Amino acid sequence: MGDRMPVVRAAVVQAAPVFLDRERSLAKALEWIARAAEAGARFVVFPEGFIAAHPVWYHFHAATSRESLRMARELVENAVPVPSPTTEALADAAARHRVYLVMGVCERHARNPGLLHNTQLFFGPDGALLGKHQKVMPTVGERLVHAPGFGDTLRTVPTEFGPVGGLICGEASNPLAVFAVAAQGARIIAVSWPNHFSKNEHGMRDVILMASRAMGYRTNAFVLSAAGTIGPEMRERLPSSAEDAEFLARPGVCGGSVIVDPHDRGPSRQRGDRPRGRRGDAAGGGPGSGRGHLRQAGARLRGPLQPPGGLPAPVVHGPAHPVRGSAAPAGCPGPDLAGRRGRPHGAAGRGGGRREGTVMQPVDRSDMLRALRAQLAIDPKRTAVVLVDAHRGHLDLAVATMPVAPEDAPGVREALARLVRGARAAGVMVVHVVMTHRRLPYPGAESMTNPFWRAVEAAKQSLIPGRRSTIAGHNLEGSPQTETLPELGPEPTDYVIRTKKRLSAFYGTDLEFLLRTHGVETVVLAGINTNTCVLCTAFDAFNRDLRVVVAQDAVASMYGEDLHAFGLQNVARCLGWVLPVDEILALLEAPVGSAKARD
Structure with a gap:
């Protein structure tokens, strides 16, 4: 048929x-x-x-x-x-x-x-x-x-x-x-x-x-x-x-x-x-x-609207310059993901397993997301903006060793610049976390001690669809890739952490100590990549009972729009809030407990 x-x-x-x-x-x-x-x-x-x-x-x-x-x-x-x-x-x-x-x-x-x-x-x-x-x-x-x-x-x-x-x-x-x-x-x-x-x-x-x-x-x-x-x-x-x-x-x-x-x-x-x-x-x-x-x-309409196995588009609460963060790749379902076709969300098939070839259908979680948005208030005195790998190694296409898509870089850089300017104006602490690898006699760099990354390099494959990248040569100590973007600073009031070696900004760094010392309760995350480093940092912040907000138009993924969308979905439905930069800045400007801070 x-x-x-x-x-x-x-x-x-x-x-x-x-x-x-x-x-x-x-x-x-x-x-x-x-x-x-x-x-x-x-x-x-x-x-x-x-x-x-x-x-x-x-x-x-x-x-x-x-x-x-x-x-x-x-x-x-x-x-x-x-x-x-x-x-x-x-x-x-x-x-x-x-x-x-x-x-x-x-x-x-x-x-x-x-x-x-x-x-x-x-x-x-x-x-x-x-x-x-x-x-x-x-x-x-x-x-x-x-x-x-x-x-x-x-x-x-x-x-x-x-x-x-x-x-x-x-x-x-x-x-x-x-x-x-x-x-x-x-x-x-x-x-x-x-x-x-x-x-x-x-x-x-x-x-x-x-x-x-x-x-x-x-x-x-x-x-x-x-x-x-x-x-x-x-x-x-x-x-x-x-x-x-x-x-x-x-x-x-x-x-x-x-x-x-x-x-x-x-x-x-x-x-x-x-x-x-x-x-x-x-x-x-x-x-x-x-x-x-x-x-x-x-x-x-002629042609399938959602191909089998399509990934979710990001859930957004109200973008101003989203449109990076809210654009869905071709073939992705609309804003929310759900269970298998013909069964209620959460219902399992016979044996509880997923049948091969089933299509993921959207689940409407809009009521939950709107209710959560109404609960959000941000105290600038207890907030930190954490820039995760917002450096030249991803966002300066002239030197990047693992670049985001060329069409994404300008918009993300502009959104990041707006975020840090507004945060500093509101008295919010800004922390730059930059992945940096030492050179080693063997296997060549600290990144190459990871078995998966080593296998990717050995197979001569790129993690980035359609573009070349190098893990072994990425963000080596002293290289231009480890420099922060000039429009982001750092300013004298900022903090810079250069001991990040893996995906989470917390793992192996003193980020938690820095946040606790300053009484931070809310972290606003931005940077690269949405589905790996930003998402892992969001999980670790959540596990430390910090309030997690992701700036949806100030993140991107070199892995592709499908995984970028997945990362935003995961945060919005499981870990915290996904908001555009302009809405985050409006919350920082609003008195805590005011209607503007809640609405």
Whole structure:
């Protein structure tokens, strides 16, 4: 009979926000999420900058005009920090309706209120913030208010149906941006589009349809394009002339949402003012009404969504720059792992053994993880950031003897730098633990006394998939590989431990003595590798009754994304908390026992 491929129902919301009003736009978004879920949607995608506006006024007003400056100020005031009550409300809605949610927002940096990004937020059906994508290069009027996004946010996020990627407007026609998402195995690509283009550009509907069809064909992915419309507040405030008002009133200026089959079948067709699909429903007003409508389609994805033996994607509690830590490799199940197909989690087959060829299925532990997150508070005075092998031997690709993937190194280094800067500012002790091996007459280095490592070298194999590495030559005493990264210090207030020989930062070192001397109760772990040295250190910290927090975007594994994901899963479900750097720093800044520290 073969395998039956699952059917995934998706909805793209075509609507206008309540212009420059964050709270009312949020309320409108929550209504649309509920309507999409009632119609059976599992994925819901919103337009660009839906909360609370996209800077379309620059199509009509000079940048330094009084009206432009007024609206730019309102945009800052109504932008969305991550995390914030707005993101909590969106997370709750995603969890309540059990949907994957992609929301377009104008993001405001938590510690720099003048810094804005054009952002997509990805929420899972458990309410977890799976990741975010910031538009890498702002275009047209965006350049006046939006900063360029971080390249490490151009990542897929894990879902039970496989990796999902996101792009914003012009990125849909950028070959490198499309390739970056496709190369990570995206099966669904969510594209957020603005309310309208300028009077002097191609028609937005034509561009959306053309770009979406081309992307679906090139990437063999389903493309969910959500376009905005023009609301009554926009019609009142945007025009600077009668010609502008006439342009905004034209049928077909806004909208154009579409869902595209990889082979351009059925749901990609547009008819009249709204796209229609093979199996779609529509509700609400037409695209120009400001009321919006849903575009829905059910599509049978072609190709297995989870190969037998797939490993779990990492469990994350709410990333800000995750997206390293929260991106799942192609073919990995969504955020959680479980028992065998057809049996409840924990149930054993006859004889208690695992049958060959069984498939690991996701188990929903979201309630447990959210409850644990509510219990977490961090006292900076009793916390240490422990950097495990965050050195040039892994992260400086010019000299590394056991390098992480080239695409991972920049994002991890940036996250590590943010972590140590924020920790020092909060008065938190920073400890650098660096593996260092002496040279020996036989067998050549201290690493070679380990029988497994010696066997790997003797077999002339690499521990790193697809890249060369050397255990015998790794981090030899006095080599450049043992140097810490320049952006990490050490600063005079830091501590450096260079006696690490094996996987755990505790084994054979004085790390425990140092932590106990300073009264440390919580360790924040970051570095390389997620599934070996970081994980072993987490186990040893747990065994010493220390509170364990792993900075998910400041860790990586040279062994591959599957084992990186496994390491994060193991910590999140068995040992401690897995949080993005920005959330950890927010906890360090919050007074102990405050609502912010718990929420």
